Amino acid sequence: MNLISLKEKGYILMAFFCFTINFAVCQNQKLADSLIAEYKSGTNRDNELDILAKIVQEETNPDQIITFSELLISKALRDSSHHYLYHGYLQKGNALKFKGDNAEALQSYFKSLNFANRNKDKIGIGSLMISIAGTYTVMGNSKNAQNYFNKGIQLLRKSNDSIKIATALLNAGDDYFNNGAIDSALNYTEEARIIFEKINYPIGQAYGMGNLGMIYAERGNDVLAEKNINEAIVILEELQDYYPISVYLTYMSDIYFRKNDHETAFGYAHRSLDLANIYDLKEQISEAHLKLSALYEAIGDLVTSYKHYKEHIAYRDTLINIESVKQMADQRTNYEVSQKQIEVDLAEQREKNQRIIAIAAAISLFLIGLLAFGLFRRNAFIRKTKAIIEKERDRSDHLLLNILPEETARELKEHGTVKAKKHDAVTVLFTDFKGFTSYSEMLSPEALVETVGFYFSKFDAIIEKHGLEKIKTIGDAYMCAGGLHGSEENHPQKMVLAATEIAQFVYDTKQDVKASDLNFDIRIGINTGPVVAGVVGTKKFAYDIWGDTVNVASRMESMSEPGKINISQSTYELIKSDFHCEYRGEIEAKNRGKVKMYFVNGIKKEILTPV
Known part of the structure; x- marks a missing residue:
């Protein structure tokens, strides 16, 4: 039975706790935007360092x-202000660590530590040492991590900040736990829990007890493990912190499965999945399905196990495989190396010919003729090889453009990485087939792929026709966007036109007697607003967009009706003069409360010429 190990889940949860409360303050984006506007206005140059901080x-x-x-940092260096230099490098390190640039984060932390030492700020020094230790933990360097944990905890014990001390102890226990030092992990975690309990810090108490539960489970003490995890869940439910609850529930499932109490084990696993679905915790939805797949496999129910495994894959598999692009690039590199080798071979052959000419003119003439024939054949081979390589390079570029937008593909080829970009106004569309899941269970994998391909190929053509950008497909769901590039004007109108054509195509297909097996209805949802776009991954790239706009577009689709195009208030305001729209009222949407929605019923006039 391929269950997630106790240690792996402990690492996930304790690392999450470290990230959320480790010396952080509550950030306020609205206040940040106001401060940025104030700074750019130039009205407070006398205290600009304070505003930047x-x-x-x-x-x-x-x-x-x-x-x-x-x-x-640059302005603080000009003024030799150690306090602001400490603050600048600290926050830069935190941001770099959040982005996963751990090596650069360490450099910033050490520079910040240098200025904290100059300021003789013992609490700042201790806090930085814990941040450095946590970064080493993420990088897998436990030796350095424990060294800085010990130094940081020693300094923080001299302060009166109980939260920082307890957090440092909990994170040190995390590192010990993940390196098999269970007794040390227990001591540090228990001390952290006691401190959090004394200062009545509920979130700290919850994670302390939850982590203790995982440690006890690792030691085989299921009674204490269950007791601590259940107490942690009670507190977390009061705090409405549902992600760790969902993780702890799968942990409880492991405990009861080891006891051969399969009914209770399945109950906890299903409860974890239900909670993750309610609060749209996609990562934990995937893990809960994986857990259920493993449980059903262990009891021999392979059909149900396979269904849950498919759901796990559907949530997990957001990356696109472009390994073939790398292979083609390797072919091109190999060709360039072979060209250099050919030049060397030719040079050696010329030297050999000169020696032969000196020995005998008759033999040299014969060899020159032979060489000429060989060169002719070689050059013909080179031309043929070059044509093949150029064709493969074109295929490689074409494949890359099929995966990524042209601007993004160009940036990736030139720099090897792509920076995430924020777009203030993007229109996002989601589609989904009604009843597809039950239909797909009756088809072979080959027929299922052929059916999905039939629809999505036409969707691709419609999206390309209107100059929009396909983002991805997940199962029978299709996602695209407009407005990601400066040249895309009137993208809300274009998206609604494309949605109209998609709905019409699905309807016509359903009416076609020859295509009666493709009997589907489609729901379509559209929303307009700001998004962040970028490339995910370092080996297998995937272009994607994120943000509340995407979530609302998905809600528009799920709240639509078969054959209908459901749009949000923001999209309606942009297209209302060009389309007939029907106000649906304020409708309750999952995790959104009541949201204004509209059905698009038709076009008022010719508004666009398709690209």
Whole structure:
């Protein structure tokens, strides 16, 4: 039975706790935006260092934090202000760590530590040492991590900040736990829990007890493990902190499965999945399905196990495989190397010919003729090989453009990485087939792929026709966007036109007697607003967009009706003069409360010429 190990789940949860409360303050993006506007106005140049320090403290976007931290550092260097240099490098390190640039984060932390030492700020020094230790933990360097944990905890014990002390102890226990030092992990975690309990810090108490439960489970003491985890869940439910609850529930499932109490084990696993679905915790939805798949496999129910495994894959598999692009690039590199080798071979052959000419003219003439024939054949081979390589390069470029937008593909080829970009106005569309899941269970994998391909190929053509950007497909869901590039004007109108054509195509297909097996209805949802776009991954790239706009577009689709196009208030305001729309009222949407929605019923006039 392929269950997630206790240690792996403990690492996930304790690392989450470290990230959320480790010396952080509550950030306020609205305040950050106000401070940025004040700074750009230039009205408070006398206290610009203080404004910049507040901006990097309140800002939530890591790229913005890095930008303003570097600005703060440059101006603080000019004024030799150690306090602001300490603050600038600290916040820059936090942002870099959030982005996963751990090596650069360490450099910033050490620079911040240097200025904290100059200021003789013992609490700042202790806090930085814990941050450095936590970064080493993420990088897998436990030796350095424990060294800095010990130094940081020793300094923080001299302060009166109980939360920082307890958090440092909990994170040190995390590192010990993940390196098999269970007794040390227990001592540090128990001390942290006691401190959190004394100061009545509920979130700390909850994670302390939950982590203790995982440690006891690792030691085989299921009674104490169950007791601590259940107490942690009670507190977390009061705090409405549902992600760790969902993780702990799968942990309880492991405990009862080891006891051969399969009914209770399945109950906890299903409860974890239900909670994750209610609060749209996609990562834990995937893990809960994986847990249920493993449980059903262990009791021999392979059909149900396979269904849950498919759901796990559907949530997990957001990356696109472009390994073939790398292979084609390797072919091109190999070709360039072979060209150099050919040049060397030719040079050696010429030297050999000269020696032969000196020995005998008759033999040299014969060899020259032979060489000429060989060169002719070689050059013909080279031309043929070059044509093949150029064709493969074109295929590689074409494949990359099929996966990524042209601008993004160009940036990836030139720099090897792609920076995430924020777009203020993007229109996002989601589609989904009604009844597809039950229909797909009756088809073979080959027929299922052929059916989905039939529809999505036409969707691709419609999206390309209107100059929009396909983002991805997940199962029978299709997602695209408009407005990601400056040249895309009137993208809300174009998206609604494309949605109209998609709905009409699905309807016509359903009416076609020859295509009667493709009997589907489609729901379509559209929303307009700001998004962040970028490339996910380092080996297998995937272009994607994120943000509340995407979530609302998905809600528009799920709240639509078969054959209908459901749009949000923001999209309606942009297209209402061009389309007939029907106000649906304020409708309750999952995790959104009541939301104004509209059905698009038709076009008022010719508004666009398709690209």
